[in-house]
Amino acid sequence: MTGPRPASVATRTLRIAGRTPSPFGPAYAAGADGTENARSGGAKMSGGGPAFLSSPGRPRLPDDRPSADPKPTERSPAMSRAGALALKQPPEFEPAAPRPVPAAPVIAARGLSLTYPTADGPVHALSDVDLAVAPGEFVSFIGPSGCGKTTLLRCVADLERPTGGELTVNGVGAEAARLRRDYGFVFQAPALYPWRTIARNVALPLEIFGLPRAERRERVARYLDLVQLSGFANKFPWQLSGGMQQRASIARALCFDPKLLLMDEPFGALDEIVRDHLNAQLLELWRKTAKTVLFVTHSIPEAVYLSTRVVVMSPRPGRIVDIVDCTALGRERPLEIRETPEFLRLGQRVREGLRAGHAYDA
Ligand SMILES: Nc1ncnc2c1ncn2[C@@H]1O[C@H](COP(=O)(O)OP(=O)(O)O)[C@@H](O)[C@H]1O
């Protein structure tokens, strides 16, 4: 395909319209603001900060959009050049009610490949991955060990450089997105500093970003509350269970309000009862915060339960074998939903995808 890429169309669109070029889709305006504010000392952080919390007095998403962009929902990758030029003209009529437009993808990967050069020869970790993730989606990646799931997440996080294909994160390259602090990363191990209290662990990114102490304190309290750890702020990590430690690391990943959350088998090391509990909590958190989540797992029920879509990958080099749409389960998902025929059908389809990729021997 040789047509223009959506992200570049969106960027060009804004330039033509004479506004500050911003590759963000509408949902990202607040995040971009937050980043800039953090760099400038955080003075305006609370105004441009989390729009997803229902705490009293905090502005919600529509109010967080930069006032310089009165109609951000009209930014669309599909917007034509002619349509963009038309934006220069002041409207002569009352604008129609907002119409639904496809949101710019948070992740757009085309033909993404990554080969690690090693002493034993090249290791082809990813091959020709095509994927677009829309804002607010919860996308799980499932596949056998070594199929490139972590590599894919690390490419999004700009911790690895793809050796082929294209990747944009929130409409810009992965490096620009990383510098803009567009994502929070939750690793399989909670990776908390044992000499810091839970509150000070969560505060760490905020300290690095230079937020003032009062803002840090307020955010830490808010995010510990969100992951139900309010009473544990002054404990040390070793005084908490594994599940609680992982919740603290989720709070740390969320506290600077990234719109994208990358989670690499965050509950893989936990027992099933704790995992069930955390799955239900994560789903609730996702519904409250409207984050986009990329989530790596080995568990079929976990993937189906949490996701809007499950990406099934083949053994190395990781390719996408199937993408299973789980939206039929709705957004409210009690744990008992896992007993329903629809849930079992979706799990079966994921299992078949894994078998088709020769990845599952059950
Ligand atoms: N830094 C690296 N150098 C060389 N090979 C690597 C590196 N990181 C991962 N690999 C290899 O790439 C493949 C994919 O790894 P990974 O993305 O970690 O898989 P997964 O997360 O699906 O288990 C594996 O075969 C792994 O050994």
Ligand SMILES: [Mg+2]
């Ligand atoms: Mg991995």
